[in-house]
Amino acid sequence: AQAIIENNPKFEIQRKRDISSFDTTIPKEVSLTENQYNTKPEIAEAVLVLDRLAKKMRSKRMREGAISFDKVEVKFNLDEDANPVGVFFKTSKDANKLIEEFMLLANRKVSEFVGKMKPEKTFVYRVHDEPDESKLAQLQTVVGRFGHRLNFKDKGSIASSLNKLLTDVVGKKEQNLVDTLTIRTMSKAEYTTHNIGHYGLSFDYYSHFTSPIRRYPDVMAHRLLQQYLDGEKSANEEIYEEKCRHSSNMEYLATKAERDSIKYMQIRFMQDHQDEEFLGVISGVTDWGIYVEIISNKCEGMVSVRDMKDDHYQFDQDQYAMVGKKSGVVYQLGDEVIVKVKNTDLVKKHLDFYMVGKPENE
Template identity: 55%
Template sequence: MPRKEKKTKRDIGKKEIRRMLYDIFSANPNEHFNYKQLAQRLGIKNMNAKQLIMTVLYEMKNDNMLSEESTGQFKFKISTVYVTGIIDLTAKGTAYLVSDECKEDVFIPQVGLNHALNGDKVKVLLYARSSRRRPEGEVVEILERKKETFVGIIQCSKQYAFLVPTGKQLPYDIFIPLNELNGAKDGEKAIVKITEWPENQKNPIGKVLQVLGTPGDNDTEMNAIMAEFELPVQFPATVEKAAKKIKDAIPEEEIKNRRDFRGITTFTIDPKDAKDFDDALSFRKLKNGNYEVGIHIADVSFYVTPDSTLDKEAYNRATSVYLVDRTIPMLPEHLSNGLCSLRPNEEKLCFSAVFELNENAEVIKQWFGRTVIKSDRRFTYEEAQAMIEGEDGDFKTEIITLNDLAQKLRAARFQNGAIAFDRIEVRFDIDEKGKPTGVYFKRSKEANKLIEEFMLLANKKVAERIGKTKEGQKAKTFVYRIHEQPNTEKLEDFGRFIAKFGYKIRTTSPRQLSSSMNKLMEDVQNRPEQNMIETLAIRTMAKAVYSTVNVGHYGLAFDYYSHFTSPIRRYPDVMTHRLLQRYLDGGRSANAEKYEEMCKHCSDMEQVASNAERASFKYKQVEFMSDKLGENFMGTISGVTQWGFYVELNDTKCEGLVSINELEGDYYEFDEENYCIVGRHHRKVYQLGDQVLVKVAKANLVARQLDFALVESESKNTTPAVTPQTPASRREKPERKFRRGRRGDAASGRKSGKGNRKKK
C-alpha cells in the first residue's frame, strides 16, 4: 500500500464499507442509491474505493439485504429485526453470530441455536435489547451448512452406535443405526455424514461413509485431519487418467511461438526435499553493463485448460496442502512432479517475467510472455547459501551477483515501508513410520531471500502491468493479492501488551507503524518472548486474500501485487497466467463478478488448508511429547482463556494447556481485558509472557491436546484486591474484543505453529 502520513478514505476496508452502507440503507429504507451517491455520502473520492463499494453492493444484493430497483440503483430489502452471519460456537455450547450487518457480535444461547453448528451461515432474529446489554438473538433459519461430514470414534452397543466427534467440530454425538455402520467396528475412527436431525432431538442421525482405521496410527490420523477439513486425499480416477493422457514431448510448433531461453544460464534453488520446481532464474550480463534476470514459472495453464477435468479438480482444491509428513498436491504427480517441474537438463515450457536491471537493482526494461527453458543446475538452498558464504561451486558468480541485486531490492522495499516477518520455522524430524523423533528450527538465510525477492518482483510487476493504467483509463479485471491496513483497535491492544515487556510501537502513521514494527522484530530476536510476540504481531495484521478489487499490499508496501510464481500449488496463479496472456494478446476485460467469486473460493480454501496444516502440526507436537509424561520443562505463557492458560515450551515450541481448575491456592478468574488469570483472594496473576515451569501431565493424541501441570512460576505479579462494592463475580464483563473460541482457539496469544513456506 502507498504510505500516507494521514489516513484517507482509501484506507477503509470492505467490512467497514459494508457496515457503513448498511447504516445508510437501514436509516433510509424507502430511498434508493447508486454507488456514486453512496461514495459522496461517505466522502470517498478514490476510484479503487468506489469500485469496492460496487462490489459490496452486489454482495449485499446476493445476501438478500438489498434489491436492485434498476441497473445500479439499490434499496433496503430485509427487516431490521433479522440479520445473517456465521455461527462461532464456544466451548460452553453457546455461540456468537459474526455478521457484517452488526457492529457487535450477537450472543446466541444454546437453546437458541436450533441445531446450527460452528461455521454455518444462518438467519437470526434479534431480541429487543437495552442500551447496556449486548445484542442477543436466536437462529430462525440455517441458510448454508458449513459441513455435513464429521470425523470421530465409533462407539457400539447391541442396539445402536454413536460417532463421538474428535476435535472441535461438533458438540454432539451422532446417532448411527446399526445398518448404517458400513463395516465400522467399535473404537475405530470413521467419517460420518449427518442424514437427518429431527427438531425435537438433541443428537443428529448419520451414516458411516468411510472407515479410516485405528486411532493413533499415523496414516489414520493424517487422513482424519484431511477428512475433518473436507479436503481430498486422492485424485479421482478420471483426473489421473486425464493427466496421463498429456504427452511428455513438447510440440515443435509450440517452441517456435515462444521466446527461447535454452541457451541462457538458468537454474533452480529450492528446499532439499522439494519435488516440484515451479520457478527458475536465468541470468546474463548485457553489453551495456546491466543484467538480464528472467523469472521463469512453470506454464501450468498450457497443460491445464479452462473447464477441463484437470482444471475443475485444481479449482476445487485451489491449493496444495502441506501436512507435517506429506504433501497433498493440487495437481496430479504427472504434472506437478513431471511435466511442469523445471528439472535440470530438460526442456520445459514457462511463463516468464524478464527484467533488465542496473547495478542498483532498478528495473530499466521488462518483458512478459511465454518461453521455453532448459535448466542447467538444481541447487538446494543450502548449496546456494554455502557459495554466498564463500565456498566455490557451479555458477558462483551468477549467484553472488543475483544475491547482491536481491539485497538491494529488499533494502528498497523496506525503505518504502515493508514490514519484516521472518518467522522461525519449527520442523520435526520424522522416521519411516511418521513418528517425530526430534525438533529443529529453520531460519531464512540469504539464499531464501534471494529467491523471495525475485518472486516478489515478478508478482509486483505482473500486477502493475495490468492494474497500473493511465489517467482516465479503467484497469481490466485481474487477480490481486491484497492486504489491508491493520485494525486500529487490534493495534492498540497489541501495543498495550508489548508494553509489559518494555517494547512499543508507533501508530501515528503507516510509515511510523512499519518502521517501529520492524524495530520490534529486531529487538525480540533470541528473547524468550520472540515467537509469541511475532505470532501476535502477525495476528494483529489483516489477513491477505485474493480479490479483483485492488487495495494494495500493506505488509509488502506494494501498490499492486499478484500471485504469479507458483501455479503448480496455487490456483490463483493459474488464473493470473490466463488473464495476463489474454491481455497481452489484446483481449477484452474478463467478467469481474465471476473472477471475484473465484478469488473468494481460493481465499477460503487457503484458510481451510492452513487450518489442516496447523492440526497436523499440533498432532505431531502431542505425539512428540507423549513419551515425556512427568518431565519438567520451562515455558512461556502464550495464550490466556477462560479455561486456563497455554504454555509454549522454550526449547521445542510445543504448546499445552494448564487448566484453570488445576491451579491451587486460590479461586482463579479470567481477566479478558488484560490477557491474564487472577486469583480472587491473593491476587496472584498469570499473564502472557510469564515464564513458568510445567510438567507434562497428559498427551491426548485423539484430541490433539497437550495438558501441562504448573510446577513453578517466575511471575511475582499481583493486582490490587477488588473492593467489596465491586466483587469479581459481579463486575460487568468487558466488551467482546476477541472471539471466544473453543478449547484450542484461545482468544489472545494463540499461534499457528507453522512457519512461512518458501514464497509469499
C-alpha cells in the first residue's frame, strides 16, 4: 500500500550538527535560516532517542565487521566572484551519522524483503566484494612506514584491523594518505541484479533505496518494490542488469568529475600562493618525482626529480624512497618536507613544487 507522510513539525539540521542535549531553542548562530526559533519538546526528545538508536546500530555494525570510512572532505571558502580564498575540512558529525544509520536501515530492509521473496524476484542491489589480498599486502607495507600494524588472519580480523588503523590515524599527518590508500584497497561498489552482499557494510542484503539525493537506482528500487507489492511478476533481469551497468558507469563519471572539480579549485587556490613555502607529507614516490600533500589544505603536487639539483637522486622502489647518491639524503613515503609552489596548470589540473628540504626538527 502506498502512503503519504505529512511532516508538520519544523526542525532543522543545525550547522553545528552535534546532538548532545535536550534543548528546544535553536539559536540563530547554528540555524540554517539564521533566525532563532523554538521547536516542540517532543520533537527534541524524539531526535535524542533516534540519536541513541543510531549509535547502537552503528556499534552493532562495527562489531559485525563493517568498516568505518570517515574521510575528510575538502571544501572551499569563496569570494563574491566564486574564487577560492580559503580551504576547510568537512567531517561527519552526530546529525550526519544519525541520518546515515536510518538510511542504511531502510536500504538494508527493503533489499532483504525483496531478496527473500519466493519465487526469486529481480532487484537492484548495491554490492561490494571483499578486498584483494595483494592490495591488502601493499597497504600493510605502506602503513608500516608510519608504525601501524595490520592483522589479516581472517575476514573478521581484517575489518577490525582496518577500523583500528582508521581510528589511530585521526588527527595525524598521515591521516588523509592512509584514508585514501585504504579506500583504494577496497573493491569498487557497484549496482547489479546479482546479490553478493556488501563487504564494507557487512550486510548480506543491501540496495540504494533512499538518500539525500535521489539516484536512478533508488527510483528503480522504488518501482520494483511497488510492482512486487502489487503482486506482479518478476521484472526482466537482463534489462535491469543493463540499467545497473549504466548506473555504475555514470557513478564512476560523476565521482571522477567531483574529484577533478576539487583538484581544479585547489590549483586555483594555490595560484595566489606562488613561491610560498608549505609543510607537507610525501604521499607518493616514483622514478620521475615525489608527490607531496600539503598538510594545511590537502593540495597535492609533484616535485620533479629533474628539479632536485642539490644531488643526483635515485628511486628506491622497495623503500618507497628517493635517495641522494652523494649526500645519502632520503626522501621517503610519509616523511614531512617543506615545499615551495613552482607552477600551477589549471588546464592539466597539475601542481608543481620545488623541494626546499626537511623541517629543522627532523
